[in-house]
Amino acid sequence: MTTTTTETVNGTTSSPTTTPKKTNLLDHHSIKHLLDETVTEIVTSRGYREDVRMSNVRLLIGAVIIIIALFAQFYNKKFPDNKNFLIGCIGLYVIFNGILQLIIYTKEKNAFLFTYPPAGSAYNSTGLMVSSKLPRFSDKYTLTIASADPKSISAKPTVELTKSVTKWFTKDGVLVEGLLWKDVEGLINDYANKRSK
Incomplete structure (x- = not known):
């Protein structure tokens, strides 16, 4: 999780600084956990409340x-x-x-996040089921967004993104969040623009 700190130098307070998210690039569980955690932040920032039932x-x-x-x-x-x-x-x-x-x-299955529908969305009565895969010894992270209730008449077709994790991390294991946010938001938009099944 990104932490925000405020530094005080010579009695003056500087602007908040964010600590970058970092992981061990040799540990695929650690990489997947950090990506899943960040994807959860992105999805919930788009108005989807997490369903913890x-x-x-x-x-x-x-x-x-x-x-x-x-x-x-x-x-x-x-x-x-x-x-x-x-x-x-x-x-x-x-x-x-x-x-x-x-x-x-x-x-x-491989889901790490279930959500309620976004607030005020009368046309969409289902939330999201967000799942991911990062096979061992592979750099390919697959993110899938599907309807939390696939049998609903307002369920939309599943969308998927597969990309190498090397596109989102520096060689030191620091996550370049802007690139990940852009890709995940694009996938959320693809799902939102799909017609119901």
């Missing part, structure tokens, strides 16, 4: 899984007296883990 469901299921594991660990009877209880906990653990994986596989 899916994240909340995942967190809730994760909390249930942890509680089940804690019950299994700290149940007040010793093995083999607690055998049936442990079998029940293991069964519940597998079921809730399966539900979590199913949500990730069917709903989220």
Whole structure:
């Protein structure tokens, strides 16, 4: 995240300076995380509010899984007296883990951002689902914008951008945000200009 600081020199305050975003160019997870984070900032700056309902469901299921594991660990009877209880906990653990994986596989896929429709958009009743891919040992970052509700009559066709990450980073790993903003905003405009399916 970009941080803004104000410097004071000889009693006078200078204009705010922004700290550039920097990453390790040898770590593709770090690159993808920084790009995804910046894309989220760009999309939300365009009036799309983040929809965190899916994240909340995942967190809730994760909390249930942890509680089940804690019950299994700290149940007040010793093995083999607690055998049936442990079998029940293991069964519940597998079921809730399966539900979590199913949500990730069917709903989220590679998505890192779900949004509500922009405020005041009567013609567009769906938000966005923004996803990305950066395969290991590849410099090609693919950004996809699709409708958060593809079955809706106002859903628009998916748009996609694939570009080498070397176009957005200096050799020192500093993100050139202006170039990324231009490309992402262009993709958002492409999506907005598409007709509904």
